[in-house]
Amino acid sequence: MGHADRTRYGDGRTHTRCATLRVVITTTCLQCGTPAAREDATFCRRCGLPYGDAPRANAELPSCPVCYLTVDDDGRTDSLDLPGLRVDLRRHMTEHDRHPVGDDEWLETLREGDRIRWGRWTAPFETVRRYLVTGQVDAGRNRKLAHDLIVTAMTQLRRWGADGVILGDQPEWQAARAAVSQLMERYAQGASPRLRPR
Numbered sequence: 001m002g003h004a005d006r007t008r009y010g011d012g013r014t015h016t017r018c019a020t021l022r023v024v025i026t027t028t029c030l031q032c033g034t035p036a037a038r039e040d041a042t043f044c045r046r047c048g049l050p051y052g053d054a055p056r057a058n059a060e061l062p063s064c065p066v067c068y069l070t071v072d073d074d075g076r077t078d079s080l081d082l083p084g085l086r087v088d089l090r091r092h093m094t095e096h097d098r099h100p101v102g103d104d105e106w107l108e109t110l111r112e113g114d115r116i117r118w119g120r121w122t123a124p125f126e127t128v129r130r131y132l133v134t135g136q137v138d139a140g141r142n143r144k145l146a147h148d149l150i151v152t153a154m155t156q157l158r159r160w161g162a163d164g165v166i167l168g169d170q171p172e173w174q175a176a177r178a179a180v181s182q183l184m185e186r187y188a189q190g191a192s193p194r195l196r197p198r
Contacts, residue, residue, distance in 0.1 A: 030075025103190025
């Protein structure tokens, strides 16, 4: 913001006016996260909501494909760059360039189609990435979770931790938990310090 000019009225009141006020006009739909196709667009071509309007009460709100965070009821989320600022989904996604959730470039080198392979282990890529980012074993919206040894290991880590004692534990489960723990540690090395789990 620029410097403020004070105007004094005849009755003693003062009025402050900013000389250079920066107005941020959102050109991303707050309900579905779709960006405007043109600069002069006034409403979303996908859901029909005018740009800048809050999402409808019954709308399914969008989630960030990078960190899986769902926007709040106002269609915005807290800024990663400026604490206290609320930003739309597209702005939030661009902020991840400066605040990565993990080392996605390294993780992509382990990808084989829709699966991830590290050492002798393989698992669905999206399930593993979501777990590395959120700590939740979830296939995502409208997806069925494919259970395998790695998904079982992620579930066990989530429930009992890396050092948990599990009744009827099997050597394969122990090895899978160790592999997932190593993967988690390596992936977290690329995370922005602000987004690292504590």
